[in-house]
Amino acid sequence: MPLLFALAACGSGGDRAPDASTSAQAVNSQSAAEPSPVAGPQRHILAFGDSLFAGKGVGPQRSYPAQMQVALRARGINAVIANAGVSGDTTAAGLERLAFTLDAQPQKPDLVLLELGANDMLRGISPEQTRANLGAMLDVLKKRGIAVLIMGMRAPPNYGAEYEKSFDAIYPDLAKRYKAKLVPFWLESIYQRPELFQSDHLHPTVEGIGILVKATEQAVEQALPPPPDK
Numbered sequence: 001m002p003l004l005f006a007l008a009a010c011g012s013g014g015d016r017a018p019d020a021s022t023s024a025q026a027v028n029s030q031s032a033a034e035p036s037p038v039a040g041p042q043r044h045i046l047a048f049g050d051s052l053f054a055g056k057g058v059g060p061q062r063s064y065p066a067q068m069q070v071a072l073r074a075r076g077i078n079a080v081i082a083n084a085g086v087s088g089d090t091t092a093a094g095l096e097r098l099a100f101t102l103d104a105q106p107q108k109p110d111l112v113l114l115e116l117g118a119n120d121m122l123r124g125i126s127p128e129q130t131r132a133n134l135g136a137m138l139d140v141l142k143k144r145g146i147a148v149l150i151m152g153m154r155a156p157p158n159y160g161a162e163y164e165k166s167f168d169a170i171y172p173d174l175a176k177r178y179k180a181k182l183v184p185f186w187l188e189s190i191y192q193r194p195e196l197f198q199s200d201h202l203h204p205t206v207e208g209i210g211i212l213v214k215a216t217e218q219a220v221e222q223a224l225p226p227p228p229d230k
Contacts (some may be wrong), residue, residue: 033081038078041227044107045069045081045220048094049151052187053085062206064213065113071217077224082109090170091120091133098137102144111224112141115186117150117170121159127166134170138178149187149223151216181223188203189215 025099029030047053047065055063072079084101086093094116114137120130134150141148152171155164175182190196191209196208204212 008049036072037074037076040078042078042080043111043227044105044109045079045110045111045113045225046084046105047081047113047115048084048098048101049113050089051087051203052118052121053083053115054087055083055085056087057200057203058206058209062209064209066218067209068220071213072209075217075221076222089116089127090123091116091130091137095133095136098140106146109146111147111149111220113151113220114138115147116141117153121167123157127163127170130167131170131174134174138174138180142178147223147225148178148180149220150180150182152182152184153187154185174196181219182199183216183219186212186216
């Protein structure tokens, strides 16, 4: 399957995620029923992104953040993930709401999963502007002392070699500059498997999200900083 879905996977309208605290409660209710043993202090993670995090077509309780929380708890990590995914968000929209979202958290996140950029491609926003917006968000997170795992994206080949080169360089360059952890292309495990996408051919199915979680859960675990008492 080509990367066409990457242009609209975070498409506007439809399933706007509930606010982060509400989403966290929904996820917590789901994971509370899990028999997986957990240990240690709670590790608070903020999943900040677009419809790929919001759970478009599957709902927040089966979204990537929800399934990731269950996976981390199965690893014995006392993870609590707040879903701050908003369908249709560009990097500019994300930058506008980042500080407010952080301030609204009941506790400072130990880690932010930063997943934005596909909607910039859809709207024809220049890679330079996307880079600037993501860099500004990373500045905010750095000043607040919050660790970041950047969920990288790739441009589709039909946008041309020059655009592809400029866009694809954004995520590794920023990860290096800000010393942030990086998943180079977090949809790598499913983007060529059309059966793992919903009927819109844009958004992963519940099974597809599960495969994404399995492919990235170790990266999320490794991105968590040590608890304060260690």
